[in-house]
Amino acid sequence: xxNFRRLKIRGSIFFLFPLVAILVACAGDDEDAECPAPAPxxxxxxxxxxxxxxxxxxxxxxxxxxxxxFNPMTEEGVELGRHxxxxxELSRDLTISCGSCHAPANAFTDHRTFSPGVGGxxxxxxxxxxxxxxxxxxxxxxxxxxxxxxxILEPVSHPDEMDLAWSEAVSRIGQNATYQDMFTQAFGTPCxxxxxxxxxxxxxxxxxxxxRSKFDKARYYGEAMLTPAEVRGLELFLAEGxxxxxxxxxxxGGDCFHCxxxxxxxxxxxxxxxxxxxxxxxxxxxxxxVSGLGLDRGLFRTPTLRNIALTAPYMxxxxxSTIREVVEHYNSGGHDSQTLSPLMKFPDLGLGxxxxxxxxxxLFLESLTDEEFVADDRFSDPH
Amino acid sequence: xxxLNTAIYLAAGFLLLACxxxxxxxxxxxxxxxxxFDPRINNVSIQMGERLATPLNQAIEVSDxxxxxxxxxxxxxxxxxxxxxxxxxxxxxxSTNSPGQNWRVLEYDLPEGSYSAISFGLGVSPDLNGTQxxxxxxxxxxxxxxxxxxxxxxxxxxxxxxxxxxxxxCDSVWQTADxxxxxxxxxxxxxxxxxxxQPFPVNISSQNSPNNILNFAIDIDTIFDxxxxxxDLASERQFxxxxxxxxxxxxxxxxxxxxxxxxN
Numbered sequence: 001x002x003n004f005r006r007l008k009i010r011g012s013i014f015f016l017f018p019l020v021a022i023l024v025a026c027a028g029d030d031e032d033a034e035c036p037a038p039a040p041x042x043x044x045x046x047x048x049x050x051x052x053x054x055x056x057x058x059x060x061x062x063x064x065x066x067x068x069x070f071n072p073m074t075e076e077g078v079e080l081g082r083h084x085x086x087x088x089e090l091s092r093d094l095t096i097s098c099g100s101c102h103a104p105a106n107a108f109t110d111h112r113t114f115s116p117g118v119g120g121x122x123x124x125x126x127x128x129x130x131x132x133x134x135x136x137x138x139x140x141x142x143x144x145x146x147x148x149x150x151x152i153l154e155p156v157s158h159p160d161e162m163d164l165a166w167s168e169a170v171s172r173i174g175q176n177a178t179y180q181d182m183f184t185q186a187f188g189t190p191c192x193x194x195x196x197x198x199x200x201x202x203x204x205x206x207x208x209x210x211x212r213s214k215f216d217k218a219r220y221y222g223e224a225m226l227t228p229a230e231v232r233g234l235e236l237f238l239a240e241g242x243x244x245x246x247x248x249x250x251x252x253g254g255d256c257f258h259c260x261x262x263x264x265x266x267x268x269x270x271x272x273x274x275x276x277x278x279x280x281x282x283x284x285x286x287x288x289x290v291s292g293l294g295l296d297r298g299l300f301r302t303p304t305l306r307n308i309a310l311t312a313p314y315m316x317x318x319x320x321s322t323i324r325e326v327v328e329h330y331n332s333g334g335h336d337s338q339t340l341s342p343l344m345k346f347p348d349l350g351l352g353x354x355x356x357x358x359x360x361x362x363l364f365l366e367s368l369t370d371e372e373f374v375a376d377d378r379f380s381d382p383h
Numbered sequence: 384x385x386x387l388n389t390a391i392y393l394a395a396g397f398l399l400l401a402c403x404x405x406x407x408x409x410x411x412x413x414x415x416x417x418x419x420f421d422p423r424i425n426n427v428s429i430q431m432g433e434r435l436a437t438p439l440n441q442a443i444e445v446s447d448x449x450x451x452x453x454x455x456x457x458x459x460x461x462x463x464x465x466x467x468x469x470x471x472x473x474x475x476x477x478s479t480n481s482p483g484q485n486w487r488v489l490e491y492d493l494p495e496g497s498y499s500a501i502s503f504g505l506g507v508s509p510d511l512n513g514t515q516x517x518x519x520x521x522x523x524x525x526x527x528x529x530x531x532x533x534x535x536x537x538x539x540x541x542x543x544x545x546x547x548x549x550x551x552x553c554d555s556v557w558q559t560a561d562x563x564x565x566x567x568x569x570x571x572x573x574x575x576x577x578x579x580x581q582p583f584p585v586n587i588s589s590q591n592s593p594n595n596i597l598n599f600a601i602d603i604d605t606i607f608d609x610x611x612x613x614x615d616l617a618s619e620r621q622f623x624x625x626x627x628x629x630x631x632x633x634x635x636x637x638x639x640x641x642x643x644x645x646x647n
Contacts, residue, residue: 063532064525137526137533238539240623249625258623261532262539263521269535293477295432295446342446342550342568345621 042195050188051076059211065134076186081204086381091162107307113318118163126318134206141316152198210373233364241351272299273341276334309366414493414589438608442554449474450547453508458500467491472529500582506546509574546571555617567620578640598646605642
């Protein structure tokens with residue numbers, strides 16, 4: 001019998017070990033298919049088999065999600081993750097939790113250009129919406145994390161965010177009797193480490209599925225109808241940009257679907273693009289900071305447009321306050337630079353959409369708001 | 384002596400128990416077929432973002448070249464086809480995501496036998512493209528599947544998938560200045576632009592080697608010019624499947640299909 005209390009060594013270097021011991025846990029071709037990313041190895045015993053399996057409710061029109069085999073979802077794991085997501089003990093001064101910057105009412109963003117961390121330090125980039133993460137293939141604006149478990153490890157210890165050493169985070173959580181019970185239920189033993197914390201939060205985040213917007217109800221469920229203006233906005237969304245009398249192939253549209261999903265399901269192509277925000281890129285090189293490739297300068301992840309009306313301000317630096325400003329940016333054609341996406345076809349010229357076009361396109365984008373998702377009690381603060 | 388025998392038996396027993404029952408008996412190995420794709424100009428490998436000249440001496444910097452291959456099959460000397468994959472997705476831009484995955488390489492278990500040719504189509508075959516299936520949805524494919532929406536290649540329900548995505552910066556003339564002033568985005572798609580390539584003669588056998596390697600060049604110069612069908616970046620920088628531009632699309636599809644060249 002292991003005495004897990006003896007493992008709770010405050011500040012022990014052992015608790016730091018999982019953060020650096022990123023090993024490929026998958027072995028064999030068959031397992032690779034279910035385990036597309038490296039799984040972190042923690043100090044706690046393996047978790048598989050503990051808890052009651054969680055039934056992931058996939059909207060029928062979505063593809064199969066990315067549920068890693070190394071972190072099977074359980075009812076208990078999800079509930080533990082929810083508690084940890086809202087846990088202010090995971091910040092140095094006990095003032096903020098993950099939910100502080102990812103509030104449900106704002107589609108899990110915080111309505112700020114940059115998010116204040118512990119001590120008022122500001123994050124470098126705009127808080128990203130937490131929507132349909134089970135389908136994501138990369139995380140953060142620059143995609144530096146390739147799975148959710150890996151992503152979660154960063155904000156807790158980041159000095160501009162929660163600023164808490166993982167050793168201290170593990171110690172705090174491990175000394176809480178309620179959490180000891182919850183970890184036992186979720187993972188089979190009360191052992192706490194950074195990996196288990198990240199696994200539980202990842203399980204919780206994967207339950208955040210948004211697929212019941214007005215648009216979805218109209219298109220996929222037959223429960224609503226889009227207005228004529230919203231339908232026209234959808235048509236503009238799906239149309240090529242450019243006046244056909246000037247640009248062959250042009251359809252006088254908004255050119256949105258190239259990057260935000262012609263399938264009208266995820267509303268992102270999961271790629272990285274420079275969408276013409278600046279002609280000179282300074283300060284934040286985006287994807288280049290991960291890849292080291294000059295080709296990737298100023299490229300950022302294409303965010304989903306689901307719940308976009310709730311996630312202002314927009315872009316990686318939160319420069320636009322309204323959806324209309326965003327659409328006007330694209331209508332302007334954006335600024336040319338050496339890494340501008342070729343799908344921004346008319347830099348400094350513009351798409352030539354009318355004010356009415358912009359109004360209708362905005363209305364369509366607002367129809368992507370999922371009120372049931374943001375009001376879902378399963379995601380609220382349990383503390 | 385008894386102790387020594389006991390030790391030997393124990394050791395032998397341990398070794399037997401330690402054997403993985405799933406492993407193939409010694410002497411029989413699974414043979415692999417590994418197919419590399421290498422974009423080139425003038426038969427020299429290119430780097431993404433490198434300044435290059437097209438056959439019309441127009442300056443380009445290729446940032447992305449993604450494409451689908453369908454019905455990848457090996458042909459036996461008797462003509463029998465052995466399918467390796469329904470569809471595969473490749474991209475030539477280096478990626479730091481997907482650890483361990485090289486998007487320029489396809490790898491398959493080589494079915495037992497000898498083969499004299501390999502064949503494939505450029506694009507998504509009409510059977511898979513979904514345009515003729517009113518019930519088609521990208522939700523059929525999880526995010527690890529080549530046809531997943533997450534690969535950013537699905538266009539719209541009308542025209543199906545982009546077959547090839549070819550993007551970068553360019554100028555209408557050759558130039559060496561730091562910045563090229565224009566962009567190009569040439570995307571094939573639509574069933575009419577799917578191209579089945581002539582089979583490539585090969586000589587591979589599952590008996591010869593555990594790793595059978597095929598190297599394909601993708602001749603970028605051929606994409607821009609083949610048999611007098613040139614793409615002029617002065618006026619032909621965007622194609623996204625519009626019927627009004629179909630002549631450009633046909634030229635692009637034909638040239639691209641001709642750009643694949645087996646090196647070994």
